[in-house]
Amino acid sequence: MAKELKDLTKRSVNYSQWYNELVVKADLAEQSAVRGCMVIKPYGYAIWEKMQRQLDDMFKETGHVNAYFPLLIPKSFLSREADHVEGFAKECAVVTHYRLKNAEDGSGVVVDPEAKLEEELIIRPTSETIIWNTYKNWIQSYRDLPILCNQWANVFRWEMRTRLFLRTAEFLWQEGHTAHETREEAEEETVKMLNVYSEFAEKYMAVPVVKGVKTASERFAGALDTYTIEAMMQDGKALQSGTSHFLGQNFAKAFDVKFVNRENQLEYVWATSWGVSTRLMGALIMTHSDDNGLVLPPALAPIQVVIVPIFKGEEQLAKIDERVNPIINKLKGMGVSVKYDNADNKRPGFKFADYELKGVPVRLVLGARDLENGTIEVMRRDTLEKTTHSIEGIEEYVKDLLDEMQQNIFKKAFDFRTAHTFEVDTYEEFKEKLDKGGFVLAHWDGTPETEAQIKEETKATIRCIPLDGDKTPGKCMVTGKPSKCRVVFARSY
Amino acid sequence: MAKELKDLTKRSVNYSQWYNELVVKADLAEQSAVRGCMVIKPYGYAIWEKMQRQLDDMFKETGHVNAYFPLLIPKSFLSREADHVEGFAKECAVVTHYRLKNAEDGSGVVVDPEAKLEEELIIRPTSETIIWNTYKNWIQSYRDLPILCNQWANVFRWEMRTRLFLRTAEFLWQEGHTAHETREEAEEETVKMLNVYSEFAEKYMAVPVVKGVKTASERFAGALDTYTIEAMMQDGKALQSGTSHFLGQNFAKAFDVKFVNRENQLEYVWATSWGVSTRLMGALIMTHSDDNGLVLPPALAPIQVVIVPIFKGEEQLAKIDERVNPIINKLKGMGVSVKYDNADNKRPGFKFADYELKGVPVRLVLGARDLENGTIEVMRRDTLEKTTHSIEGIEEYVKDLLDEMQQNIFKKAFDFRTAHTFEVDTYEEFKEKLDKGGFVLAHWDGTPETEAQIKEETKATIRCIPLDGDKTPGKCMVTGKPSKCRVVFARSY
Incomplete structure (x- = not known):
C-alpha cells in the first residue's frame, strides 16, 4: 500500500479536504463500491474497538445489558409513531424480494419477480419500533421493569451527501433502549446516559463537550426531549457527538405496551433511547489532528508507543534488539501497547512520517550512539517535541508522559473552544x-x-x-x- | 416475565421440542415479528459475548486484525464467481428502493416508485465478493501480503425453515478473509484457523469435534476445499460448527486481484475464508443441557456462581449478607463471576429451579443453621450433586470445582460421542x-x-x-x- 505521506493538504488551506485526505492516508476508512457505504480499515477499526470496549464497560457499570434485535423491520411498524415515520421514511433502504435467479440471456442474476414479499421490510435506520414491538411481550407488571438493554449494531439511512465517518449510509453504533415505570425514572435515565457520553468524550476521547437539550425542531423523531453532547471542531463548526432521548410514552402507545403498576392499574411504559456511532471517529480526528496527520489521545490509541531502531547491519540491530526487549516487556506489563518496528526494508525517516501520520502518541528512537551513552530519544506526537532521556527508567517516564499527553490534548481542545x-x-x-x-x-x-x-x-x-x-x-x-x-x-x- | 420452569419437555419424549422450549424458557432467544429473524435476549447474548471475546483474542494471537465491510453488495458482484452465485442467489434479500412515502389514502407508508435503485443491492449472505473487490485496491505487491482480516457482522440468508440459533435468516458471525502470496501459505492458514476453531470448541465450549475435509458436494460455494469441525448432539445428529475454506485463486480471478510476486511477475492472489456463527449457541445448548435446563461450561457461563441465602426476616438476612460479602469479593478477585440473589420476593425453591434452568454452574446456599455451623451447601449443575462444606476456604474449593466441571462436561460429551x-x-x-x-x-x-x-x-x-x-x-x-x-x-x- 503506497503511502503519500507528504502531500496532506494543510488545514488552513482547505479544512474539509484535509479531513477527507487524512481519513484515507492514515488508513482509517475508505469509500466502498456501494454508494455511501464505507470500509472501515483495520487501523480505524482498532480505534473504534477501543471506544466500544470502554463504552461497553461504562454501560455495564450503569446496569445495562446487551441484546440483539433484527436488522429488518416490517414497513408498517414505521407508521405506528407519527413523528418517527415522518423522520425516517425518506431515507429507508427497502427490501422487496427474497431471491435472485439467473437471467435468461445468461448475463448474470436478476431479481426473481415470483419472490416478492407480501410486506416490504426496511433495513433499520434505528430500532425503536422493532424493539418496542418485542418489549410488548416482555412487560406485564412493574416487576418486569426497568428493562435496560443496549445493542451494538449497524444501521442504514439513505443519505444523499456522505462523508467518511461523519455521514454515511451505513454506520455502526450502539443504541440503548430502556423501559421504565415512571416518567421521573425515564428522565433520570436519559440524563444519566448523557453524562456517560460526556464522561467518555472528555476523559477518553479528550474532546470537551457542551451538554444540553435540543430545541423542538432538532429533536429525534418520536422523542419528547433530546439531550445532546456538542463538540467543537478546529474549523469552529459543531459536531453532534451523542444523543439521549426521553421518549415519554410515545412508543409504548404506538405498540400498546402497558404494565400493571404498583397501584394495580394498567399504564403505558415510559421509554428512553440513546446512541453514539462511528461518527465519534470523525469527532476524534477533527478535534486533535494537525497538518502532520492524526493526533490520538493515548487512551484510545491502538499503538501507544512505537520504538524505532537506527542501525547499520544486523550486528548493530542485534545489540539494539537486546536492549529494547526488556523495555517492551516492562511497558507491556504496565499496560502500555508497544510496537517495535525493526523492519529493514523501510528507512527511519519513512517510519517517522508514517507513525506521525497515524498519530502514535510516543516515539522512541535508539541508535548505536544512544546505546553507548545509555540514552534514548523521545518524541511526543501532540507537541512534536523531541527530548533525550536516560534509558534507565524510560518506562516510567513514558507511562507518565502518556498520562500528561492525555491531559494536554484535552486542555488544548478545551482552550481552543474557550477562545472560539x-x-x-x-x-x-x-x-x-x-x-x-x-x-x-x-x-x-x-x-x-x-x-x-x-x-x-x-x-x-x-x-x-x-x-x-x-x-x-x-x-x-x-x-x-x-x-x-x-x-x-x-x-x- | 412469567417463567414456566417445570413443564420443559423431556429430551427422551421429543428432543427437538425440548431444544425449542429450552431456548425460550432459559431466556436465550425468541422469534421476532420478522420471519426467520430472532431476538437474542440478554442472557443468550451474554453467552455469545463470552464466545466472541475468547475467539477474538485467539484471532488476534494468530496475527489477525478486525475491519468492517459494507452490509450491502451490488447484485452483479455475486455473478462474478460462478459457484458462488449458484450457492447464494436463491436466498438473497434484495434491496430495490431507497425511500418510502406516505400512502395517498393515509393508511401508512408505501414504497416510493421513483426511488428505485439502478442496480439492486443484496444484503450480504457472506462477504467474499465485496471484500475481494476492496482488496483489489489494497494489493499491488507481495509486500502488501498477507492480509489477515476478520469481521464481526450480521449476515442474511433467506431460509425457508428456521430454528432459533441453528438456522435463522439473519445471524451473527465472524468471517475471516485472508490474502496470500502462495498456495502453500493459504492452505496453512486454512488449517490454522480450523485448529483455532477446534481448540475453541473443545477447550471453552467443552464440545468435542471431529476435524475434517468436506466432500466436493458439501463445499462452500466458491471454495477449492472446505474444512469443518463437526460436533455430535445428544440425539446423535451432527452439527457443523465451523468451517474454514481454501478458496484458491477463484475470488482473485473473479475480481482481478493480481500482485507482483518476488520474481517480479504478475500473479493472482491466494485466498481463504473462515467463519463461525451464533449457530455455536445451538451446539453449546444441545451438547450439554439436560431435562432440568441448560448446562453451561464454566468458561462460557455469564454467571459462574450464584449464592442464595435462606432466611426469615431482615435480621437473619443481614447476618448472612455480612458473611457472604467477603466470599463474593474473594471470588471476584479470583476472576469468578458471582451473583448474590438475596431478593425477598421470590422463594428459594423458585430461585433454585430458575438458576438450574439457566445453567449456572455452581450454586451456594447459606441459611441460619449453616452460619452457626460454619458450613455452606454447594450444588454443581453438571451432576446436580449437593454437598456441604466448611465456609472457610470455600472460594478455593469453588474455583477448583469450576475447573473440574469444565473437564467433566467435556469428558461426558466425549464419552457420549465415543459410545455413539x-x-x-x-x-x-x-x-x-x-x-x-x-x-x-x-x-x-x-x-x-x-x-x-x-x-x-x-x-x-x-x-x-x-x-x-x-x-x-x-x-x-x-x-x-x-x-x-x-x-x-x-x-x-
Missing part, C-alpha cells in the same frame, strides 16, 4: 462572530419561527440549550422578546 | 447404526453419485473426511469399489 466561544447581544455581532467560526451564545425568544429565520439567514442552528452555565434571562437578539437563557448557536456537521 | 460412533463395513449395518443415532465411520468410493445415493436412501451425509485417525484403505460399503479411508456419515442439523 462568544457571547453576543445583537444579531449583527452574532453574524460577525459566526463567520469567524465557533460557538455563539445568544438570547433567543424560544420560537421555532425565529430559530428558522436565523438558520435561513446564517446557516447556524441552535446546537442546544446548555444544561450548565449562565441562566440569566435576557432579550432575543432578533425579535427583542424575552429569553430564559442564552443558547448555543453554531454552524454544524 | 460406529465402524461399519456393510450398507445394512450402516442403516441399522444410523437409526440408533450417531456418527458412522464407513468406506465410500469417493464418487458424488454414491454419496447422493446414500443421502437419498438414508438421509445421511458425509460430514467429513477426517484429518486424524485411521487411514486404512478399504472397499465402499455400497459399490465395493476401493476407498482410501473411512469417512464420517451422520444425519445432521
